[in-house]
Amino acid sequence: MTTDTRAIEIGHDNKQGGLAVVEMEHVKKSFGNNHVLRDINLVVHKGESLVILGQSGTGKSVLIKCIVGLVDPDDGKLVILGQDVSELKSKELIELRKKIGFLFQSGALYDSMTVRENLEFPLRRQIRSTPKETIDSLVKEAMRNVGLAESIDMTPSELSGGMRKRLGLARTLILKPEIMLYDEPTTGLDPITSKEISSLILEVQKIYDTSSVIITHDIDCARRTANRIIVLKDGICAAEGSYADLAKSEDAWIRSFFE
Amino acid sequence: MKEKSSEHSEDQHHEAEIVTETFSEAAPDSIFNRFFLEVSSLATFTLRFFKEVFKPPYEFNELISQSFLIGYKSVSLVGITAFIMGLVLTIQSRPTLAKFGAESWLPAMVAVSIIREIGPAITALIFAGKVGSGIGAELASMNVTEQIDAMQVSGTNPFKFLVVTRVLAATLMLPLLVVLADAFGLFGSFVGVNVHGHVSTYLFFSQVFQSLQFQDLFPAVVKTFFFGFAVGIIGSYKGYNSSEGTEGVGKAANSAVVFASLMIFIIDMVAVQITSLFQS
Ligand SMILES: Nc1ncnc2c1ncn2[C@@H]1O[C@H](COP(=O)(O)OP(=O)(O)OP(=O)(O)O)[C@@H](O)[C@H]1O
Ligand SMILES: [Mg+2]
Numbered sequence: 001m002t003t004d005t006r007a008i009e010i011g012h013d014n015k016q017g018g019l020a021v022v023e024m025e026h027v028k029k030s031f032g033n034n035h036v037l038r039d040i041n042l043v044v045h046k047g048e049s050l051v052i053l054g055q056s057g058t059g060k061s062v063l064i065k066c067i068v069g070l071v072d073p074d075d076g077k078l079v080i081l082g083q084d085v086s087e088l089k090s091k092e093l094i095e096l097r098k099k100i101g102f103l104f105q106s107g108a109l110y111d112s113m114t115v116r117e118n119l120e121f122p123l124r125r126q127i128r129s130t131p132k133e134t135i136d137s138l139v140k141e142a143m144r145n146v147g148l149a150e151s152i153d154m155t156p157s158e159l160s161g162g163m164r165k166r167l168g169l170a171r172t173l174i175l176k177p178e179i180m181l182y183d184e185p186t187t188g189l190d191p192i193t194s195k196e197i198s199s200l201i202l203e204v205q206k207i208y209d210t211s212s213v214i215i216t217h218d219i220d221c222a223r224r225t226a227n228r229i230i231v232l233k234d235g236i237c238a239a240e241g242s243y244a245d246l247a248k249s250e251d252a253w254i255r256s257f258f259e
Numbered sequence: 260m261k262e263k264s265s266e267h268s269e270d271q272h273h274e275a276e277i278v279t280e281t282f283s284e285a286a287p288d289s290i291f292n293r294f295f296l297e298v299s300s301l302a303t304f305t306l307r308f309f310k311e312v313f314k315p316p317y318e319f320n321e322l323i324s325q326s327f328l329i330g331y332k333s334v335s336l337v338g339i340t341a342f343i344m345g346l347v348l349t350i351q352s353r354p355t356l357a358k359f360g361a362e363s364w365l366p367a368m369v370a371v372s373i374i375r376e377i378g379p380a381i382t383a384l385i386f387a388g389k390v391g392s393g394i395g396a397e398l399a400s401m402n403v404t405e406q407i408d409a410m411q412v413s414g415t416n417p418f419k420f421l422v423v424t425r426v427l428a429a430t431l432m433l434p435l436l437v438v439l440a441d442a443f444g445l446f447g448s449f450v451g452v453n454v455h456g457h458v459s460t461y462l463f464f465s466q467v468f469q470s471l472q473f474q475d476l477f478p479a480v481v482k483t484f485f486f487g488f489a490v491g492i493i494g495s496y497k498g499y500n501s502s503e504g505t506e507g508v509g510k511a512a513n514s515a516v517v518f519a520s521l522m523i524f525i526i527d528m529v530a531v532q533i534t535s536l537f538q539s
Contacts, residue, residue: 070408098414108409111400122413175413 018045020079021179021211022067027076029062036062038235040076044179049205049212051222053257054232060215061105063232064181067213068102069093081178098126101177101210105184107168109156115167116152119143122175142170145207146200162193166200173204180204182214186221198224219258231257304496308426311419321424329390329425330432334439336389337382341440344381345373345447350454365452366463367470373444375475380527382440383486386433387519391494394425395515398498399508407499422495429491434483474538482530489522 022044029037036059044050054060065071066078069085078085080096088096110118119139123130143149146166156164165185172180185201186194198221205212216222222229223243231239231246231254239246239254247258349369356362398421401407410417445467452458494515501511 065408068412070411094414097412100412102409102412104405104409106405108405110406110409111404112397122415125413125415171413 018047020044021046021081022213023077023079024066025077025079027063027066027073027078029059029066029071029073035235037066037073040235040237042230042237044211044213046211047205047209048227049201049214049225051214051216051226051229052232053216053222053229056217058232059235060232061183064102064183064213064215067179068100068181069097070102098175099178101172101175101180103165103168103172103180103182103185105187107156107164109159109164109167109171111156113155114152115143115148115154115156115159118156118167119171119174122171126175138174142174145173145204146170162189162197165189165197169197169200169204173208176208178210180208180210180212182212182216184215184217186216186218191220194218194221195224197221201225300500301493301496304499305492307418308423308492311416312423312427314419316419318420318424321420322427325424325428326432329428330435333386333389333432333436337385337436337440338443340381340385341378341443342447342450344377345369345444345449346451347447348372348377348444349448349451353451353455363466366448366458366466369448369451370445370467370470371475373448374441374471375479376527378441378444379437379479379483379486380523382437383433383483383490383523384520386429386436386487387490387523388516390429391490391515391519392512394429394491394494395498395501396508396512398422398425398495399501399511400505402499402501403503403505403507418499422499425495426488426491429494430484430487433487433490434480437480437483474534478530478534482526485526485530486523489526490519493519493522 020043022042024040024042027037027040028035040063042050052060052063062071066073067080081099083092083096085093085096110121113121116139119142120135123135123138139152140149143152146169148163148166148170151159151163151167156167159167169185180201182201186197189197201212201214201221202225204210212225214221214225226243229241229243229246230237233253239249239251241249243258246254249255349365352369353362353365356365356368398407401421407417407421410420445464449458449460449463452463497511497515497518501507
């Protein structure tokens with residue numbers, strides 16, 4: 001693999017021909033003089049799971065926040081599920097956002113609510129007239145899928161780190177998103193729990209038929225979940241390829257991620 | 260892509276950027292600059308409030324639960340403080356009035372000071388300390404832990420859900436609390452009058468109500484809405500735009516109280532000017 005942005009286009013052509021759910025072209029984002037994203041080009045295909053690697057502070061979180069619309073890119077083209085984001089009105093943008101799930105680095109659980117209320121919150125707000133039984137059964141299903149069925153009446157502060165990640169995931173999945181964005185899903189967890197979260201991500205992918213973008217520093221998680229890996233450096237995609245490709249890259253810097 | 264500038268994180272970053280820029284230029288008047296920057300971004304925030312408050316969907320449930328949290332939970336604090344205030348004010352005023360042989364004016368004098376000024380002002384300051392800091396800290400910690408972003412991602416307008424409801428609840432609840440404080444204050448005063456000698460309930464309250472006029476009540480009630488609004492909007496502004504990190508939470512709570520208290524005095528001063536215009 002070359003350390004060149006052209007690699008993306010090569011990768012794009014090679015791909016199994018799946019539909020693109022996210023396309024970024026020449027996306028740029030700066031905060032004052034801090035040019036975080038310089039020129040990002042990437043494609044996420046339907047049903048694939050794309051892992052993004054990169055050093056701390058290279059803008060991985062900013063990149064996926066651009067996808068979900070928490071950060072506005074300064075420049076470039078962003079197409080999500082076939083819709084050019086810059087052409088959407090704010091109503092349509094909100095609709096589009098509902099199809100994207102975002103697992104926050106910190107979990108972002110609502111502290112003032114119980115586990116159950118955390119799960120009900122997105123449901124109640126999206127479909128205001130949802131009958132109680134439907135909500136209940138959706139909440140139960142989501143809790144079962146992430147293996148948290150017993151903790152439903154606890155508050156987030158009573159949960160362990162791994163449980164918080166699971167709850168965050170359940171809250172996101174309850175809206176059945178088409179695209180899942182994971183911001184460091186396994187950071188701060190022990191190896192066994194990390195492994196569980198990684199397999200949960202794969203399961204989710206299967207059950208809900210989502211496409212995923214996963215940011216991680218955890219190379220084991222990357223190996224388990226990635227169909228394809230992109231390495232971010234200095235605001236551009238420095239390399240792209242399968243786990244096996246990148247692990248034996250000629251570039252020592254890239255190889256160092258896999259050691 | 261630039262039109263959708265109503266994004267939460269965007270706003271925040273613009274403000275942060277402006278502030279750091281002024282800092283780096285390090286002009287001697289940087290405190291002055293910062294003050295005006297702060298005022299202008301607070302004004303923008305307030306404008307946004309008025310834009311969002313009339314737009315459906317309305318968050319009635321959240322408004323009611325916030326009103327409960329903000330109003331009902333302050334009742335005992337406000338009631339006790341107001342009672343003590345009325346009691347102390349009465350006991351301390353008695354010697355002065357006695358010197359002029361005007362002891363019988365005690366109920367009337369205390370009632371006018373409580374209703375006109377002390378009730379609204381003290382209650383508003385307590386409200387700023389309790390509710391303003393509470394809103395500031397709560398929103399700031401939600402901001403730090405990305406809960407506000409999470410709401411936005413799940414299709415909820417966090418400004419509407421968090422800010423609009425809290426500001427409305429504060430605006431509506433403070434006047435009620437002031438009425439309650441007035442009542443407890445007068446009761447405290449009644450007890451204070453009865454510490455020396457005996458004045459019947461009927462005599463006390465008929466003196467009180469004779470001394471009060473519409474010009475006393477109306478402006479006193481109207482200004483409390485502004486006090487409540489100031490506490491709500493400043494608390495929300497400080498919390499919603501707090502800096503990153505846990506340290507930002509404390510700062511937001513602290514500066515919310517300071518700024519809101521200052522604002523209460525400014526509004527009070529303006530209110531006095533306006534009322535005296537109409538009374539002369
Ligand atoms: N809202 C913001 N305002 C100003 N600067 C920001 C903002 N968000 C991110 N940055 C800056 O962008 C850069 C990249 O941040 P980002 O959080 O994307 O890093 P990251 O790659 O996710 O790192 P980590 O692995 O530590 O999470 C950092 O230098 C950060 O200071
Ligand atoms: Mg990050």
